[in-house]
Amino acid sequence: MSDITNPLICGLSSGKAKISRDERASNNNEPSSEDSKGPTKRVKISDGLATVPKIEPNETFAGTLKIFLEAEVAGDFQLTPWVDKIMKVVKGKKKLEAKKEVFTTEEDNTIRSIFNVIWKRGEGEKEDSVDILTPGEYAAMWNSAKTNASEENPLIPTFLRRCLQRKRLVENGTVLTCAAALLLELSSAIEDFCQLVRGMYRDKFDCCVIVENYETQLDILSDEFVADESDEMGSIFEWVNGPGKEVDNTRVNYALSIGGESGSGKTHAALHCINLLEGKRKGDGLEYLNIYIKLAGGLEYEIPVSCVRVYYGEGTDEGKAATHVIEKYNLRTARAVDNQMKDKATDENDLSTLRRLRVCLCFDFLCKEIQRITGCLSLWGSEKFKRVHIILDEAAVCPWVYRSVNQIYKDEMYIPSLFSQKTGFGEYFAVICCSTANETLFENLLSTQGLFYPVIMCPCDAVYTKILSSE
Incomplete structure (x- = not known):
């Protein structure tokens, strides 16, 4: 831990996230922290807001x-x-x-x-x-x-x-x-992507933030931050700093799901996860990046004509298999790929190819969103960010994206690994999904069961009132 106290993690006690199906089943009769705890104390952070010039x-x-x-x-x-x-x-x-x-x-x-x-x-x-x-x-x-x-x-x-x-x-x-x-x-x-994005530093979050419209999407979330002793915040702290050796090589290491009601502070907590990182000092923000993307229900992402060539290479066995399933099932969109995986009539031998295709399409979609928001085609930089969090808000309304980013760790075909392999702006990538959802809904969205890391936030009157007053 840094010798400079981070005000965002003062007083946090170590919590434990519910990461195992067996563990969750054994605790079904116990009262949850959501039921037993009321709104918790908030600590207001009064840093100023950096002004980012509008890009013409x-x-x-x-x-x-x-x-x-x-x-x-x-x-x-x-x-x-x-x-x-x-x-x-x-x-x-x-x-x-x-x-x-x-x-x-x-x-x-x-x-x-x-x-x-x-x-x-x-x-x-x-x-x-x-x-x-x-x-x-x-x-x-x-x-x-x-x-x-x-x-x-x-x-x-x-x-x-x-x-x-x-x-x-x-x-x-x-x-x-x-x-x-x-x-x-x-x-x-x-173009040096990292140099460009460092101009998007936000003092309130003490990191750089890529967001389409700060004033309408994030300004309300920059006013105050949850810094309490709740189990939820303890669990988030544990995830940020590594869940532990017993869960190596699982999605727990690179994907976090934060749920809760409107006004519970879930998105706010996601945006400040980087500041819970042990070793991060106040003022190190230029070395860290949040990418905030708000998903829309019914999102359709057409399969690019060049998808197979770009992600599989010319004439490879994997590329031929991908082309085969696209033609066999007449697939046109990423959502169609996801739906095909759930179809009982789908040949079991095609599932791994469909799963690989889905994660490539999700990666392609996320890259294009980043390029669109920043106006920079190059996702390369001379001085990489130490850690990058890709925050997907309202993730549950777009199941194919949620399933893609929570794909099981296998053969380097998962979102953070693809960002590490195919872009050059971050040393470490992780994905945080936020949604008005409970643990059961998150679990039902997964295409493969097993360890995952859900944290459900308690309601907070202060945040909820702030949201209502902004509407």
Whole structure:
């Protein structure tokens, strides 16, 4: 424990979460802590709130792409602040590296749309006749063009001509510069995700926070925090600092479910879990990250065309199996994959493939939500966060997501492991699911029974009143 007292864990006694089906069954006749305890004392934390500037569309990849595709090529095209930032970074780098091995189908189509803007076609030349290469090939083309740049071979036109396989370019320097920035962002590790997100530090939570709209989603939760001696908070403290050796290699290590009524403080507790970490000092917040995503009921996530290629690789046995089950059961969405796993008519031999496909789709969905909220396509950073908590609010309304993040530890196919393998912004990942649910509901949502870590919060009059007054 740090020698500096953390005000958020003062007075916590060690609690015990209900993590075993057998253990829960043996305690059915005992009164629960929820029944025996009333609202507990709250400690108000009065830290100030850091102001995070609003990100304008022309400061993002998506906003710039929209402006670029709608531009008049022969007109007066103005570069966006995002382009200026990207080009300044890439020109200052000695060498660019690819951010991934292959593009998604969506990215392939985006690159074609960029080429269609900058390609000056002659009569009879058709659209989309340029091959889309790999991210590594585009990065190598930039590096070569930069090394050999001269008055006769200017950097940006030389790079783009190679990308277009020697096709003619439109004669508009700012349009070409914007196209180069867009192509390099898609293919190369340019933006430092960690550096960007550290600008989203929130003093009230003493960590960085990714959230779509702080004022409407989290502002109410930044006013005060549960810091009491309840069994619930003790259990959360134990989970944050490791459940123990007897539960190694189980989902207990990486997934926490916090339930309770509206106003019980469940989401608030989830947001402050990082501050319960032993060894974290007050003021270390720039090294820790909360990612807050509020789920919506009936969430449909379409299976991307490139899913198999991106997550399984070309021609692999696993990829062929995934393609087979998608076609066999006519699957179109992640929820359909989840429903198929529950269908008694499903071939038992297909279940492991479906389970792997579901977790890949959940990971893909979470990554795209993070990219959408931050406006940053790159999930890479030079200085990783020590610990990242992915907080999924109202998780019970989206069962396929809840089941995916609570997938049993096996073959590295679980959400935190995928984040560790396929992104570069955190050293340790964990998932916290919050919902207006009790332990039985959480348990019934699981697709595989066994150890899991539910904590059900007691009602709190103070938090409930605060929520009502904000509506």
